[in-house]
Amino acid sequence: MSGSRGMSGDRDTDRYRTLTRRMLVLGGLKVGLLSTLAGRLYYLQVLQSQKYTMLAEENRISLRLIAPSRGPIVDRFGVPLAVNQQNYRVVVTAERTKSMPETLDKIAQIVPLTDADRRRVMRELHRKRRFVPVTVRENLTWEQVATIEMNIPDLPGASIDVGEIRYYPFGEATAHILGYVGAVSESELNGDPVLSLPGFRIGKSGLEKHHEKSLRGTAGTSQLEVNAVGRVIRELSRDEGQPGREVQLTIDIGLQQFAQQRLSKEQSAACVVMDVHTGAIYALASHPSYDPNQFTMGISAELWEDLLSNPTTPLSNKAVAGQYPPGSTFKMVTALAALESGIVNKSFSVFCPGHYDFGDHRFHCWKKGGHGTVDMVGALRHSCDTFFYEVSRRIGIDRISEMGKRLGMGQPSGLDLPHERPGVMPSTEWKKATIGKSWAQGETLIASIGQGYVLATPLQLATMSCRLANGGHAVKPHLTKQIKGGPHETTVWPSIGVKKDHLDVIIRGMTEVVNAPNGTAFKARITEAGFEMAGKTGSAQVRRISMAERNTGVKKNEDLPWRERDHALFVAFAPVHAPRYAIGVIVEHGGGGSTAAAPIARDILLECQKRDPGRSAVADVTPGAPDGPRG
Structure with missing residues (x-):
């Protein structure tokens, strides 16, 4: 019995020892797990607290x-x-x-x-x-x-x-x-x-x-x-x-509205009004136009199609993107190029019988009976084609082209408005590079009167007028006066490098075009004293006139379909005694420059001058003062 109890005690002791070891192992495992958990919690809540706080905030806060x-x-x-x-x-x-x-x-x-x-x-x-x-x-x-x-x-x-x-x-x-x-x-x-x-x-x-x-x-x-x-x-x-x-x-909205309203009497037209000294644009109008408010919310497909299909292209800004043969408004370029070349002087004269024969070709003057003998001022006053045919033959196209560029033709002006087009100022090099053919002398005669390859925008015509009227300074057009908070710049315009006495001849010719009784724009003159303008008419053909038609009589513009009528052009500056404002006008298929474009320029230049607060006589009129420094 005692032996049995001894053996039983040993087994109990062994079981106790085994149980104790297991408890120690389990206890150790628990302690280890708790320590790991505590360490992880410490890592997350203390060491990584900033990171997870930020993540939580990002989930809660939307920026x-x-x-x-x-x-x-x-x-x-x-x-x-x-x-x-x-x-x-x-x-x-x-x-x-x-x-x-x-x-x-x-x-x-x-x-x-x-x-x-x-x-x-x-x-x-x-x-x-x-x-x-x-x-x-x-x-x-x-x-x-x-x-x-x-x-x-x-x-x-x-x-x-x-x-x-x-x-x-x-x-x-x-x-x-x-x-x-x-x-x-x-x-x-x-x-x-x-x-x-x-x-x-x-x-x-x-x-x-x-x-x-x-x-x-x-x-x-x-x-x-x-x-x-x-x-x-x-x-x-x-x-x-x-x-x-x-x-x-730089826009004067009162003048802008007046110009747009004046152009609306025509089917399709454009104009630009500039300050001859600063290049500031006071009005830039193109008709027909469109309502930009319709685009703000998204224009309907029907209205968009109507605008695109309209033959008068209301979406196009004709003042800066319309390229037209300048016609006789280009004759100042040819005249100034001739004077500057030294080949022709201001006394040079030509007899005009109504045509000019060159080789086996006959080039016609617009006046069938001719102008008789005319000098340079008279040729500008009467817009005699024959005079400029002869002058251009003597000086060549390259001199004309170079002067055209000096006056702002054939290149973008850098206007602060998208989609300005450069026009075309042809030369021998230009034709070879563009068309791959040599220049023909007969093309010089056509270019001298603003036809053929020559193309210009109304903006370029206004710029040309500025540079002629301001004494030969290369002003550039601009629409932005200043941006709030931005720099205010003053621009000094360089000279185009022509002689004053040569410019005086051109100015005199332009003055007589409007104010001499036999000038081509006399009927469209400004009659109010102190407001007088000087200018030049122009008509640009858009169709070829056959010899048969010339023999029977050239059809009048009013007898032709609208699309076949000549473009009407006019350039001008005012007042004559102290030039301040210049304008370029185009009336698409308007016929003659003297009857369609010149009256528009007259009305707009008169309104522009009357809006000048510097004139005491009109001090109570809404102002339209010169721009001053460009900003």
């Missing part, structure tokens, strides 16, 4: 961009030309309505909705979360907003939102200068996150496009507290960012 307010555009006197207006829009939140089609039907009873509007809304609903509002219609009237607000209980999910929309107070009068804004296309995305904002718009043409960076401003930010699914709970902070900068132009 969103706020579109900046676009900078205004004003005229030289601060009159707003492009501004931002409140844009009331009706939006619908999908999660707050049981049936989106029913809600849209009810909204359509207040605000007209097209099938395209409905398709767009349904398309956006499938791309966005149900709690994100979708725009149904923008640019609502105050009456529409009030009606929707009154009927909100019957419009589940609908609400009114307020944003900004670009507005052009003077519409068609400034369309070709300002351009318009539109939605950002995929090709215009450049990594700037503000361009991806819903409804964000950028400059698509005109100065809106040219000054896009200055006008756009800097986006703001909004910190929003959101829940796990992204729903906004509250706004924590807000930074409005920086609005776009104000752009001030």
Whole structure:
């Protein structure tokens, strides 16, 4: 018995020892696990606390961009030309309505909705979360907003939102200068996150496009507290960012409206009014025009097709992109080139029998019976073609081309407006490089009177007039006076390198064109004392006149279809005694420059001078002072 108890005690002792070891092992494992857990918690909560706090905040806080307010555009006197207006829009939140089609039907009873509007809304609903509002219609009237607000209980999910929309107070009068804004296309995305904002718009043409960076401003930010699914709970902070900068132009909106209205009496026309000393553009008009406000919200396909198919091309800015044979307005270039060459002097004269024979070709003067003997001033006064045929034969095309370039022809001026075209100022080298053929002498005669290959824009014609009237300084046209907060520059224009006495001959000829009784533009002269202008008429053929027609009598423009009539041109400056303003006018298929273009230039130059506050007689008239330093 005692032996049995001894053996039993030993077994109990062994079991106890085994159990103790197991407990120690398990205890050690527990301690180890607890230590690891404590270490991990210490690592996460102490050592990595900043990192995970930031991650948690990022999950809770959403940072969103706020579109900046676009900078205004004003005229030289601060009159707003492009501004931002409140844009009331009706939006619908999908999660707050049981049936989106029913809600849209009810909204359509207040605000007209097209099938395209409905398709767009349904398309956006499938791309966005149900709690994100979708725009149904923008640019609502105050009456529409009030009606929707009154009927909100019957419009589940609908609400009114307020944003900004670009507005052009003077519409068609400034369309070709300002351009318009539109939605950002995929090709215009450049990594700037503000361009991806819903409804964000950028400059698509005109100065809106040219000054896009200055006008756009800097986006703001909004910190929003959101829940796990992204729903906004509250706004924590807000930074409005920086609005776009104000752009001030050289344009006088009163003169601009007057010019646009004056051109509207023609089927298609354009003009440019410049300061002869600074190059500031006071008016730049192209008719017909369009309403840029229609583009702001997205133009309809029907209206877009109408604009594109219009034969008078209302979308084209003819003042800077229309290239036309300058006709006889180019004769000052030929005359000045001849004087500067030394081959011809101011006393040189030519007998005009009504034609000029060169080789086996006969070149006709516009006056069938001829002008008799004329000198340079007389040739300009009468616009005698024969005189310039002879002069150009003596000096050659290259001298004419070089002078044309000095006066601003055949090259872009660098105007701060997109889509300016360079025109064409031909030379022997130009024809060889462009057409691959040698220059023919007969082409020189045609070019000398602004026909053939010669092409110019109304802007270039106005620039040429400036450089002739200001004593031969190479002013360049510009539309921007200054950008708020930017540098203010003063430009000193270089000389084009011509002699004053040669310019005096040209100025005298232009003065007699308008003010001499037998001048080609005498009937279109300014009769008010102190306001007189000097100028040059021009007509550019757009069809070939056959010899048979010449023998039987050239058809009058009024007897021809509109498309076959001559272009009418006129260039001028005023006042004659102290030149300050220059103008270039084109009336497409208008016939004669003396009857169609010259009266337009007269009316606009007279209005321009009367708007000058420097004249005490018109001190009570809305001002249109010279620009001063370029900015």
